[in-house]
Amino acid sequence: MTWSTREIAELSGTTVKTVRYYHEIGLLDEPDREPNGYNKSYEVHHLTRLLQIKRLTGLGLSLAQVAELGTAADGHHSVFREIDAELEATVQRIQSIRRELATLSQHGATPDVPTTFHDVAQPLRDNDRALLTIYAQLFSEESMAALRQLLEANPHEALDEAFRDLPADADEATRQALAERMAPFVGANGSLTLEPKAATAHQAEAARHAVGQALRALYNSAQLDVLKRAHELSSG
Incomplete structure (x- = not known):
């Protein structure tokens, strides 16, 4: 037939x-x-x-x-192993997406910060939230987990608020005083070091440059000046 x-x-x-x-x-x-x-x-x-x-x-x-x-698969087992590995990666990605969707479905969750930060992001302002999103792209999961723990503990709430409320026209004395208060918690002597995901020195430099660009775009001149002073005091 x-x-x-x-x-x-x-x-x-x-x-x-x-x-x-x-x-x-x-x-x-x-x-x-x-x-x-x-x-x-x-x-x-x-x-x-x-x-x-x-x-x-x-x-x-x-x-x-x-x-x-061809018409037989003999001798081509590596092809099937490759496909299986790709499928495993796809399954893990889908599972990750489902976990994130489940979190975003919860009351109070917001899509403008990394999913694991939704329950500690309430005090953050728009610029803080944007920086957090950039950090999640550039820094390791371990670094972000440490940052989340720090935000959850919120050990410097008053200091954080003083920095967030600092106006662009803050005077010299106000800037210096705030920098001195912040110095113990930033730079090499700070309680948190963020490690980039970068696999190469070039990627690490690109990450640092991106963070610098983000800071200049998201914070006013007085806040940036205070950060600079605090880092200089902490390393001095």
């Missing part, structure tokens, strides 16, 4: 266009034609091949990988 192109496409759960494309790229052998020289006669081995292609592409293989395998 033989089948036409339309019939074998229906049997294999694909389309006539797809069958013809498989012929074009050499993935499926051309069948013999009927005596009229026009209609094609597909046989069982064509149907088997189409079903194999459908199965393999359904498992995640590309058409190029299917072509590489």
